[in-house]
Amino acid sequence: MRLHRLAVTAFGPFATTQDIDFDALTADGLFLLHGPTGAGKTSVLDAVCFALYGKVPGARQSPGTSLRSDHAPVDTPTEVLLDLTVGGRRLEILRSPAQPRPKRRGTGFTTEKAQSRLREHDATTGTWRALSRSHDEIGEEIEQLLGMSREQFCQVVLLPQGDFARFLRADAEARGRLLGKLFDTRCYAAVEERLAERRRAAEARVRAGDEHLLALAHRMEQAAAGAAGELPPPGHRPGEPGLAAAVLEWAAVARAGARDRLTVTGSALALAEHRRAAARTALDDLRERDRLQHRYADARLRHRASEAARPAHEAVLAELERARRAERVAPALTLRAAADRDHRTAAAALTAARAALPGDLADAGADQLTEAERTLRGELGALTAARRAETRGEEIGREKDRLDRAARADEDARQDDDAWLRGWEALRRAHQDELTAAQDAATRAEQLAGLLGPARRRRDAAVERDRLTAEADTADEALRAARDAALAGRAVWLDLKERRLADFAAELASALVPGDPCTVCGSADHPAPAAPRPGLVTRADEDAAYEHHTRAEEAAAEAGRRAARIHEARAAARRQARADGAPPAADGNRPDGHDPVAAELAAAVVQLELDHRGARDRASGTHAAREALDRIEREHEDRLSARHLLDQRGAARTAEREALDREQAALSEQLEQARGGARSVAERAAALERKARLIATAAEAVRAADQAARRLKEADGQAADAAYRAGFATPAEAAGALLGDPEHRALQHRADAWQAEAAAVADRLAESDARDAAALPPAEPEAAAGALAAAERAARDAASGRDTARERCAALDTLSGDAARSARELRPLREEYERVARLAALTAGTSAENERRMRLESYVLAARLEQVAAAATVRLRRMSAGRYTLTHSDARSGGRRSGLGLHVVDAWTGRERDTATLSGGETFFASLALALGLADVVTEEAGGIRLDTLFIDEGFGSLDEQTLDEVLDVLDSLRERDRSVGIVSHVADLRRRIPTQLEVVKERHGSTVVLRAGGPGD
Secondary structure, three states: OEEEEEEEEOEOOEOOOEEEEHHHHOOOOEEEEEOOOOOOHHHHHHHHHHHHHOOOOHHHHOOOOOOEOOOOOOOOOOEEEEEEEEOOEEEEEEEEOOEEEEOOOOOOEEEEOOEEEEEEEEOOOOEEEEEEOOHHHHHHHHHHHHOOOHHHHHHHOEEEHHHHHHHHHOOHHHHHHHHHHHHOOHHHHHHHHHHHHHHHHHHHHHHHHHHHHHHHHHHHHHHHOOOOOOOOOOOOOOOOOOHHHHHHHHHHHHHHHHHHHHHHHHHHHHHHHHHHHHHHHHHHHHHHHHHHHHHHHHHHHHHHHHHHOHHHHHHHHHHHHHHHHHOOOHHHHHHHHHHHHHHHHHHHHHHHHHHOOOHHHOOOOHHHHHHHHHHHHHHHHHOHHHHHHHHHHHHHHHHHHHHHHHHHHHHHHHHHHHHHHHOHHHHHHHHHHHHHHHHHHHHHHHHHHHHHHHHHHHHHHHHHHHHHHHHHHHHHHHHHHHHHHHHHHHHHHHHHHHHHHHOHHHHHHHOOOOOOOOOOOOOOOOOOOOOOOOOOOOHHHHHHHHHHHHHHHHHHHHHHHHHHHHHHHHHHHHHHHOOOOOOHHHOOOOOOOOOOOHHHHHHHHHHHHHHHHHHHHHHOOHHHHHHHHHHHHHHHHHHHHHHHHHHHHHHHHHHHHHHHHHHHHHHHHHHHHHHOOOOOHHHHHHHHHHHHHHHHHHHHHHHHHHHHHHHHHHHHHHHHHHHHHOOOOOHHHHHHHOOOHHHHHHHHHHHHHHHHHHHHHHHHHOOHHHHHHHOOOOOOHHHHHHHHHHHHHHHHHHHHHHHHHHHHHHHHHHHHHHHHHHHHHHHHHHHHHHHHHHHHHHHHOOOOOOOOOOOHHHHHHHHHHHHHHHHHHHHHHHHOOOOEEEEEEOOOOOOOOOOOEEEEEEOOOOEEEEHHHOOHHHHHHHHHHHHHHHHHHHHHHOOOOOOOEEEEEOOHHHOOHHHHHHHHHHHHHHHHHOOEEEEEOOOHHHHHHOOOEEEEEOOOOOOEEEEEOOOOOO
């Protein structure tokens, strides 16, 4: 992969478009990316990663973090364009993140969706050909061409030295997490998890099978009722191999005992049933004799009672016969009673109707009354036209009342409109003045809002300036103390180093062994070894002093960087506090050029906020004032239209009233003649109608009374004739002999009951078996019933015992079959569990066969780490002048698992030690060598993809001059493989050593980049 061009717009700290020519920058193979802290050096690397993968590295892609520059204008979109060659193809990637943009219509912002574009350069035509605009397709294409995920790219191409320093000091688990991301060993971890899951599943199946078998055994134990001993056998639990055999053996013993018990209970049941049958036969015989004896005695008692009731029975029969003769007269009597009722009703109605007639018609007959009614109906017909005229006159009166009410309402509305229109001009001026005042307040609020932003920024900057001033004094003091401590530590280290060199002969002599050759001269004789002087400085003393000196130097460098950051931030805050833009009344600048006072700036901001709030509140009524003015103007037009409409309605009402007066005068003469002596035509018609109805009612009553008298006379004759034929002297005597249905049914029931009782008693006394039983001694069935009950209890107990034994045998047979089947099904499950459990323990590192307790994933990663260590050692030896070598170790540490140990071999001591013991500078070049080695291994893992451009981020400030030369030589050697290396650092010495530079300049309105090539810069 080789980068050609990068263009970023409104991205991170870059407000405008910044174009970086990587072809010119990487021409010499080694270039420097530098600039002050916060300028945006890392943002250049973020832009490369974002163009390739649509995301920036690590935590900088956290939720809520925006990639858009805060310095960019709102109408400038955020874009990143990358031109590169990868896999032999020249590609151009354009990406834009999701970002707000101004709405095309109206005010405010809307969110623009993220966009991507991929094009390929056609060398034959010299043009670009579009490939895709899909985020997913572009991501898959780039990842396939590079052969690396985003995490691998960030570790291999954008070498983060801090991450590898932590990698050197990390434990095996932390190294495993990083290597697992880079080499994607998820498949091996998945194998471990899959085997563990299969082991758990197989164990669960075996345990479930054992628990099911044990449950069957307990059910068999309950069915056997303790006849086969205790179960389960002691020492057998779910999951143990011997459980199935013990259960099956116990089940066989239980089945044999149950069958013996069934045979015994069957014999006892047969004997008990024979005894119960004999007792039942004896009891039945005695109960039959007792029944017959009681039956014969009861028949004799009932015969005596029947003979005593015979006279009463004959009297009932005579009464029933007389009632039957009276029933033949009943229809005539019913007709006579109905005719009598009708006659009385008609007579009463006639009396009431004649009482309501006028005196001249009180004794008139039916014909006279009918003629009088016909005359009155003729007079009523003549009044119909007069009644219609009277109704119309009433309608005219109501219409005139309606016109009067409408006229009064229109007059009230006219007076209200006139009063409102008289005050129209004053009302309109008042609303116009209110609208003008609100508009002026809105203009004032906009002006004050423009002043508030600069005033607040100046106030905040002044507060921050005062805080940073105090912090800067503390930081300067800490810097002086740290530098003094670093100088003192360096002096102590150099002093100890000189003293050790002076006494180096004594140190070598202390390691001499008689007979062994000297490491200096090679002689096996040591005639006069140097004796150590008091206060001998050992190597441990020198190393301890060097470590103390190194830590003090690092602390001083950190204190210097912190002080520089604080001073830079204070200068920026001071410039912001002195910036123009505050109103004259709020200007806190001193005439002598001193910095503005924060309290005065804060007071000015408070006053501006109060003025702005008041103007904004007054301006908030603009819309309401405009609506009120529009409303009263519409009301003015409506009232003018309403007054014109009132005039038109008044003229129409006057014409309508005159027509009604003329019609009412014409109707008055006609109605005067039709009323007669009544107050109205309707009153006279009602009187005639009432009189006609009374006369018609009386005529009908006269005719009804005459008809009822004739029907009563005919009914009297029919009733007398029917009574004579039935044998009664008068109809009244026949009516007295009649019986009602309840009385007749009661007498008939008494007669039938006596006859049925007499016949039944005669039949029973004639039965021969009852007479024979009565001649025998009295029966006593109670004793026989007691004997039968005892026999039945014994039979039930025997049957219950037999059924229990039979059910026990059936249950034990069924449960034994289930247990045998479960044991057969459990055997292959147990074999599978043992096989899977052995494999799972082996891959998880918990098996005794896995001596180093190394997991499968760790085993694979250990091989990769061994390759990384070998590749890193090649460069580490050059950087450390042959002193250090990285080695991989799979030895266990304490009780932890092994596989990912990393040690450094010191050639000066010949000892192997942990990488965490390296000093700050040693840690840097060791981590750099590790990063380069890892880049080589991951590149080979990705299929040998060429990585022509690498970036190394920070860490060079911890190197001394000699080590820095060696590190740069190693980096410079990368050009032999046609690679370009970019160093990201602000170390001043690197700017003198590396002529090709990309400087990121930090400015108030956004950062810019400057390409410098050809000569060293400062």
